[in-house]
Amino acid sequence: MTIQWFPGHMTKARRQIQEKLKLIDVVIELVDARLPLSSRNPMIDEILQGKPRLIVLNKSDLADPAVTRQWIDFFKQEGHLAIQVDAYTGQGIKEIPLLAKELMKEKIERQLAKGINPRAVRALIVGIPNVGKSTLINRLAGRNIAATGDRPGVTKAQQWIKVGTEMELLDTPGILWPKFEDQNVGYRLALTGAIREEILNVEDIAFFGVKYLVKYYWEPFRERFDLKDQPTDFENPDEIVAVMEAIGRKRGCIVSGGRVDLEKASGILLRELRAGKLGRYTLEAPY
Ligand code: G4P
Secondary structure (H helix, E strand, C coil), X not given: CCCCCCHHHHHHHHHHHHHHHCCCCEEEEEEECXXXXXXXXXXXXXXXXXXXXXXXXXXXXXCCHHHHHHHHHHHHHCCCEEEECECCCCECCCHHHHHHHHHCHXXXXXXXXXXXXXXXXXXXXEXXXXXXXXXXXXXXXXXXXXXXXXXXXXXXXXXXXXXXXXXXXXXXXEECCCCCCCHHHHHHXXXXXXXXXHHCCHHHHHHHHHHHHHHHCHHHHHHHHCCCCCCCCCCXXXXXXXXXHHHHHHCCCECHHHCECHHHHHHHHHHHHHCCCCCCCCCCCCC
């Protein structure tokens, strides 16, 4: 799904989330474990107005596990609770209601001390398009609730979904926009398929991806495309283009004169990358 985020849409999305904040106790901020910063909204702290928050790194099945652990430590050092899940299979999601309750611990203790029986913790899932909000809502609910492709501006009656006895979740997520101003963020989002590649140049996206991935995840590249030598100077564009040409030759993207069709090779590479054929990878590290 691609949403064209114009300033008016952003204001509307922000207002919709802030309306929902009045109804809930905790926010579940969903990010993509392969790009935990680039898949965040640039104004998230301001928008959430200090609501207790759990950061959930989704699609951890596709990300580099060692780097995911670093990201979780990073968010914890920033004072947030953070976990990794795979909303597609449901791996790790049982922790979510427990941690949501943990975020409300002090309030719950105060209520118990006053003899009040605390109600279930009310939560809202927020995140940019494609991070898996609908998938997670459906998993937590144990049935199909949210229509994938939910759009900002479409309002309907809010419903609460019971998640065990401890948590209630709003059935529609809060949709936020990514940080467009930084072109590298755009490349990372495009590499994972979170934004449509037509917005950016396909060769530029592939170049960006090859440059990063052959540096940190050389082995699956070497194996899949029969590559010989890992580039030595990753800042040298010629070395990166040479890898792209080798991939193109391997996939038969040859035009007249024996030249490699880089555009075609880039398209094939992106498809294979998104289909998980090049293994698990993370496109940015915290340290
Ligand atoms: P959104 O509401 O935040 O926009 O995201 P949505 O749930 O629609 O998920 C976007 C895509 O990400 C979907 O794939 C979904 O299956 C996939 N996805 C969500 N969570 C995970 C996860 O933890 N791991 C993996 N590997 N994929 C995940 P799609 O191709 O758009 O749809 P479909 O093929 O699943 O129908």
